[in-house]
Amino acid sequence: IVYGPLSVGATSVLYEGAPDTPSWSRWWQIVERYRVTILYTSPTAIRTLLRQGDEWPQRHDLSSLRLLGSVGEPINPAAWEWYYRIIGKGRCPIVDTWWQTETGAIMISPMPGATPLKPGSATLPLPGVVADVVDQDGQPVPPGQEGFLVIRKPWPSMLRTIWGDPERYRQQYWERIPGVYFTGDAARRDEDGYFWILGRVDDVINVSGHRLSTMELESALVKHPLVAEAAVVGRPDELTGQAICAFVSLKGSGPWDYDQLAAELRDWVAREIGKFARPAEIRFVEALPKTRSGKIMRRLLREIVTAREVTGDVTTLEDFGVIQRLIR
Known part of the structure; x- marks a missing residue:
């Protein structure tokens, strides 16, 4: 992300601070001012921007963009569609890349303009990758x-x-x-x-013998028109082995009837996936714990639902206040 572009003479735009400072127009102002051509970010960042509404990017000229990228975790189709439609205006291919620090390079990814895209899929391995x-x-x-x-x-x-x-x-x-x-x-x-x-193998929840991906559950939740972001973890359950616990942040500021909305979301997931996927618990939160690069730290959420405290490494956590509010 740093050395690769510089080694081939590409111009990289760096900025200091957060994407919401001084306003949620920050990224779009940078794109417009410097005529940025490639935007490569995480699905969590995309969902965060989606939550703020379409008006922020629509205030700016994003016509310089020619390629959009997604990296770091699976992207759910709803976020993919918003990224493609609102940011790319339906003309920029989305390069949803799968790779690891250990692989040293992108391994699975569409070839821009050549590979037919499917929202949520990293598509096909690059040539030479088996x-x-x-x-x-x-x-x-x-x-x-x-x-x-x-x-x-x-x-x-x-x-x-x-x-x-x-x-x-x-x-x-x-x-x-x-x-x-x-x-x-x-x-x-x-x-x-x-x-x-x-997602990671340890991000799979086993409920009464049904193996459920957290990404699949989270994608179902964010399809709901009121849900901005969701993170799902499993907690021990004597009857089913594991139970589904969902942390959900909502679009807008309410007011909400949280009990009614929780019941509605449980039924929503049951219709989208199946009754066996109905969350046992839904917690409404203002924000989710994320790294500075925008990844949701699900392992911290697992600690909260199992031990009601966080003892693991939090050096990459962007805002420890989020954890303190969740524990309360």
């Missing part, structure tokens, strides 16, 4: 079925070891499913071979 979706035994799963995302053959920028801990390197990346690189992500492929990244 990706697959497999079960615990390393066997490919049928189209539409969830499995583990793996890379079957080496690539030039792959990590070679973990500094000072080669045994951890072998165990974490190569021994979970022998013979392939284990990414730690869950995914599925559709009938066209497109990859749909579902």
Whole structure:
């Protein structure tokens, strides 16, 4: 993101502060003033901007944009559609990229203007990348079925070891499913071979034997017209093994009947996915805990619903006040 563009002579625009300071026009003012051509950001940032309404970007000339990018976590179709329609005006391809720090390069991504797009899908592996979706035994799963995302053959920028801990390197990346690189992500492929990244393997909730991706649940919630953002985690449950707990922030300022709205959202998810996916608990929040780069920190939410405290690493947390308000 820093060295790559600079190494090929691209101009990168840097700014200090937050996207809402002095107003939610901050990014769009920068695009208009400096004629920015490529915008590459996280789905969480996109959902945050979506929550503020269309009027902020519509005040500015965004015609210089020619390519939009998404990175860091799966993007839900509703956020994808807003990004494409409002920011790209229906003319900018969205490059939804899957990669890791460990891979050293983008691995799964549409080729701008060449790959037909599907909202929410990272589409296809780039040339030379041999990706697959497999079960615990390393066997490919049928189209539409969830499995583990793996890379079957080496690539030039792959990590070679973990500094000072080669045994951890072998165990974490190569021994979970022998013979392939284990990414730690869950995914599925559709009938066209497109990859749909579902999030980290530990972001899968098992409710009465039903394996549910947090991304799938969150996508269902943000389809509701009143929901701006959602984060879903599992908490222990004696009857079902795990129960679904959803943290939801709403569009606008209300007033809301939270009990009625919670019941409505539970029914909404049940209709979108199935009765087995109905959240056991919905918590309405002003904001979700995020890293400085905009990723939702679900592991902190898991700590809150299981232990009512946070003891893990919070050095990358953007605003600790969000956690304090959630614990109260």
